[in-house]
Amino acid sequence: MSDNTIPTLSAWTGGLAALTELARRFYEKVPDDPVLGLVFAGMDPAHARHVAAFIDEVFGGPTAYTDGGGTHHAMILKHMGRGLTEAQRQRWIALMLETVDQAGLPADPEFRAALVGYLEWGTRLAVINSAPGAAPPAEDAPMPVWGWGPPGGPYLG
Numbered sequence: 001m002s003d004n005t006i007p008t009l010s011a012w013t014g015g016l017a018a019l020t021e022l023a024r025r026f027y028e029k030v031p032d033d034p035v036l037g038l039v040f041a042g043m044d045p046a047h048a049r050h051v052a053a054f055i056d057e058v059f060g061g062p063t064a065y066t067d068g069g070g071t072h073h074a075m076i077l078k079h080m081g082r083g084l085t086e087a088q089r090q091r092w093i094a095l096m097l098e099t100v101d102q103a104g105l106p107a108d109p110e111f112r113a114a115l116v117g118y119l120e121w122g123t124r125l126a127v128i129n130s131a132p133g134a135a136p137p138a139e140d141a142p143m144p145v146w147g148w149g150p151p152g153g154p155y156l157g
Contacts, residue, residue: 006148008059008060008061008147009059009060009111009114009115009146009147009148010056010057010059010060010061011060011061012106012111013059013105013106013111014105015056015061016052016053016056016061016062016064018103018104018105019052019055019056019059019061020048020049020052021103022052022099022100022103022105023048023049023051023052023055024048024052025099025102025103026048026095026096026099027040027043027047027048027051029095029099030043030095031043033091033095035087035088035091036088036091036092036095039082039084039088050065050070053065053068053070054070054075057143058118058143058144058145058146059118059146060145060146060147065143066143071139071141071143072137072141072142072143072144073137073138073139073140073141076125076129076136076137076141077136077137079126079129079130080129080130080134080136081130081132081134082130083130083131083132084126084127084130085127086127089123089124089126089127092123093116093119093120093123096119097116097119100115110148113149114146114147114148114149117146117149118146
């Protein structure tokens with residue numbers, strides 16, 4: 001960019017349209033996946049759109065997710081008590097990265113490092129929060145903000 005402005009991860013991916021396509025493709029695959037199928041049995045048809053809007057906002061895009069009433073607290077609650085396993089977490093990431101390639105998201109190493117960092121962080125939290133007896137999150141838990149991870153800077157804002 002000529003003005004040296006660093007784009008958000010959302011802008012770099014192509015925004016909500018690209019993330020919606022990614023989520024659509026991904027969630028079309030999970031019902032038939034031998035590891036993930038049961039996790040997503042009975043999935044709400046709007047799930048992919050909600051996840052895309054959530055990730056878009058986390059990646060610095062518009063606040064459509066929270067403007068529509070979504071919260072980080074509510075997203076975490078969706079995982080509570082589900083007993084997600086490490087094998088399911090690893091399969092989720094593998095299938096998501098396969099789908100990232102198929103959806104044509106950027107392949108540059110800087111973007112992929114930020115993306116994988118977010119996927120690792122988010123899926124590990126999902127496993128922790130899904131464990132039996134996990135404490136519910138604070139209702140005012142802020143939406144995460146994920147960026148490029150400049151040296152010495154935090155990933156989360």
